[in-house]
Amino acid sequence: MTVQTIEVKLSESKGEKPLAEELQFGRVFTDHMFIADYCEEKGWTDHRVVPYEPLTLDPAAIVFHYGQTVFEGLKAYLSKEGKIRLFRPEQNMRRMNQSCERLCMPQIDEEFALEALKQLLIVDKDWIPKAEGTSLYIRPFMIATEPYLGVAPSTKYRFMIILSPVGSYYKEGIHPVKILVENEYVRAVDGGTGTAKTAGNYAASLKAQEVADQKGYSQVLWLDGVEKKYIEEVGSMNVFFKINGEVITPELNGSILEGITRKSIIQLLKHWNIPVIERKISMEELKEAHANGALEEAFGTGTAAVISPIGEFNWQDEKFVVNEGKTGELSKQLYDTLTGIQTGTVEDPFNWGVEVN
């Protein structure tokens, strides 16, 4: 995506904005979207902000058949002063390019894509909800559009950004979730696509999530696909454990996604002089730490919930409750700090917040 002008075509009508208390996740979209098109000869062209509307695609478009697509997820907040705030958005654009590389898709110009996002946000600023814990979820994504049934990278792509106002992840304040440890299904292995934010990883996860739902668990904890022994990550969160005062998170092993929340938490903990270590950790070790009382807290981290305390694990029908099923102190402190930085109410020592002017 080379630097070019962005054409803006405003919508003639404005959609109705949902009430704060009716906000869900990813069901309602704003009035506009950003689009750019790619073909091999011309690169990225036709950058435009246009009214949100259906896409028209050939039934043979590669995305439908071979899943050549990547996406990102981040949020915009409205500060008390009425400014649009983003959290480390350049990290999402960078990760998008890393995903593209794995999927044989063209690179975007990260700075220009961020510029496009800002323009879109200015156009749809009214859509950013104001109530505590609410935000505007941002979904940049790229799809392969060439109509061709051969298994080969597309020569045509579309990059888009759509926006969705979302409610607070915690309707009654931050509270712990119950997690089912998955022993049968596998999300990703080293050499696969687990480090990329691409559709197939999520398609692969649906079945396990369905089983978890039926058993009353809100998410699945994935183990490594080789030995089904080491902890990888939760459905759409990375995972941390506080054991004997030390914070442990699975190392980047080639099959888990490098979360931006994960990265930020590691930096924050270091800044606070709390020991944090990235290494392999097995379910067996977790079970032992729990048995001898050393497991103090467990939490997931990701854009949607920011911090999601884990109150219970179920591993092979054995349940173990963490911190009496209550939100741990560190989890709470991390949640307050990160959401504070995101909304601009807490000091931002790393300059993670980006204001849109």
Added chain:
Amino acid sequence: MTVQTIEVKLSESKGEKPLAEELQFGRVFTDHMFIADYCEEKGWTDHRVVPYEPLTLDPAAIVFHYGQTVFEGLKAYLSKEGKIRLFRPEQNMRRMNQSCERLCMPQIDEEFALEALKQLLIVDKDWIPKAEGTSLYIRPFMIATEPYLGVAPSTKYRFMIILSPVGSYYKEGIHPVKILVENEYVRAVDGGTGTAKTAGNYAASLKAQEVADQKGYSQVLWLDGVEKKYIEEVGSMNVFFKINGEVITPELNGSILEGITRKSIIQLLKHWNIPVIERKISMEELKEAHANGALEEAFGTGTAAVISPIGEFNWQDEKFVVNEGKTGELSKQLYDTLTGIQTGTVEDPFNWGVEVN
């Protein structure tokens, strides 16, 4: 998909049919397509044959983001008597349902889907090319259409069948291909989606295929994702080896696709009293069999090429040539028999051929 009537809306114009010698794979589509829509409340409705045209989908449709989609691939041939012939199409519909099950997608009525395919073929019969080795490639597929960014199975789907006239896989007669054995990337593991015909498996394969292309190899041979030791399958083919008069193919281990050509070849070999065995086979074993002259033939099997003799493997930069790089006798015999059954010129002991009336 319950049994309902199929509405037919004919196209007002007819597309230009490519010349036999210009036929490629999956680039040109016929005048019509079949569509059915699904929602949770009503099940499958609106079965229709309509002019081939672009789809209109919300940018938030689940298929774009989480790859909830499955597909099939089979071929229609024109017999000498001018009849439309299919090869074991009920197997494709069954496998489609198995893929749907893994991807949390609704089942189709297999018989009705086959009926729909037949109606579509009758409408577009003129598109079936007649030259030796050519055929009409059939692509049934199902996509998740609900606009929702939560990672959950869609509540709305579309099932479609599109058709593409394709050229002979072997322009100058059947000839062997060179295969690169993949040591870095992984296609699928047990517990993943490898047994399903779903988009993410193919997206995951693009990078390795790109590397193979650059090195002058036409396809990738996948090893198991756990030990990278045992042979799984080729890009879109299952694989067979003739060693010391015995035919060996990797067993169905939870990560490879159960090819319909594979299944048919096993049946044919048994029928011919040629020993055939499904079991684990490692690259090490293959290398040894090659070194001591026991490896007589190797070939891939799949709908596109039917039989694809393998003339050379490259494993960790070591090359080994099979049968002097020539098509083996058994490969040729299987190719002639299967294509003969498919086009109706050879006796069909298992009644695999299905004629459309």
